[in-house]
Amino acid sequence: MNLKHALATTLLLAPAAHADDVTAGPHAFNANIGVVSQYVFRGLAQTNENPALQGGFDYAHGGGFYAGTWLSNVSWVADVFPDASASLEADIYAGFRKTFEPAGITGDIGYLRYQYPGSFPVLPLGSVEPHSDEAYASLGWKWLALKYSHSLGDLFGVEDSAGSGYVDLTVTVPLPASLSLVLHAGQQYYAGASAAARLAGTDNDALFGYEDYRATLNYAFAEGWTASATYTTTNAKDAGYLVGGNNLGDDQVVLALLKTL
Incomplete structure (x- = not known):
C-alpha cells in the first residue's frame, strides 16, 4: 500500500517482507516493474478495478540491512477525499533481516512510509491526510511467514x-x-x-476493522519473469468502505505480470 513487495506474493499487492528478491552479496541492487489488472492491498481495491503500473528499487547489504522504494498509481485517495489531487502511492522502507541457523528461522524488522503526494483541500469529518507510517516485524520458517505491522x-x-x-499469516507452497x-x-x-465514529456512537475498529483472505497462483518463467x-x-x-456505491473490500480477481531486473 507495498516487492510491495516480495516474490512470495508476486502480485505487488502489498507490503510483506521487503527486498526478499534481492540477490545476496555485500552490496546488492535490484529493480522490479510490473503491471496488474488492478491494485489490491490488504484486500482493499486501490485503483477502482482499473489497471496499475508498479515498480520499485531495492538495496541490500550482506550483513542484513536493506532499503528501497516502491511506486504505484492509485485512485482510492481521490475517490475518498473530495478534490484531492493525489494519484500516486510512493513507499519508502528500510529494515534488517537475519536468518538463524540451524533452525532456518528468518527474522525481519523495519519501517515503512506510505506517501500520497498531492493536495487535500477538503478533509471529511473524522479524516486526516492519508500518509501513514508503520513499523513491522516478521518471522519466517520454510513455507510459513508471520508478520505484524504497527x-x-x-x-x-x-x-x-x-x-x-495488521497481522499477516502467509503460507507459500512450492508446486x-x-x-x-x-x-x-x-x-x-x-x-x-x-x-465520525463518535458521532455514530462507535469506534474506529467497528467501522474500519476487517479480515482479508487471499489465494495466489504464481508461475515463474524465462529469466526474472513471473505471472x-x-x-x-x-x-x-x-459503513467504513462503501465508496461510489462499491465496497472497496468486495471479492476481486487480479492478474499480474512482473519483471525483476
Whole structure:
C-alpha cells in the first residue's frame, strides 16, 4: 500500500517482507516493474478495478540491512477525499533481516512510509491526510511467514487511529513446473475513535476493522519473469468502505505480470 513487495506474493499487492528478491552479496541492487489488472492491498481495491503500473528499487547489504522504494498509481485517495489531487502511492522502507541457523528461522524488522503526494483541500469529518507510517516485524520458517505491522501515527486517513495493527499469516507452497501457491489471511485492527465514529456512537475498529483472505497462483518463467492470478475477499463493512456505491473490500480477481531486473 507495498516487492510491495516480495516474490512470495508476486502480485505487488502489498507490503510483506521487503527486498526478499534481492540477490545476496555485500552490496546488492535490484529493480522490479510490473503491471496488474488492478491494485489490491490488504484486500482493499486501490485503483477502482482499473489497471496499475508498479515498480520499485531495492538495496541490500550482506550483513542484513536493506532499503528501497516502491511506486504505484492509485485512485482510492481521490475517490475518498473530495478534490484531492493525489494519484500516486510512493513507499519508502528500510529494515534488517537475519536468518538463524540451524533452525532456518528468518527474522525481519523495519519501517515503512506510505506517501500520497498531492493536495487535500477538503478533509471529511473524522479524516486526516492519508500518509501513514508503520513499523513491522516478521518471522519466517520454510513455507510459513508471520508478520505484524504497527501504525506509528494515524493510518490511511482515519483520525485518531495511531496504534492500529495488521497481522499477516502467509503460507507459500512450492508446486511442480515453476508454480507456487500462496495462501494469506490477515486482520486489520483500527485503534481509537474518530469524530465520525463518535458521532455514530462507535469506534474506529467497528467501522474500519476487517479480515482479508487471499489465494495466489504464481508461475515463474524465462529469466526474472513471473505471472500470477489472485483471488481476494474480505469482510470489510459498507459503513467504513462503501465508496461510489462499491465496497472497496468486495471479492476481486487480479492478474499480474512482473519483471525483476
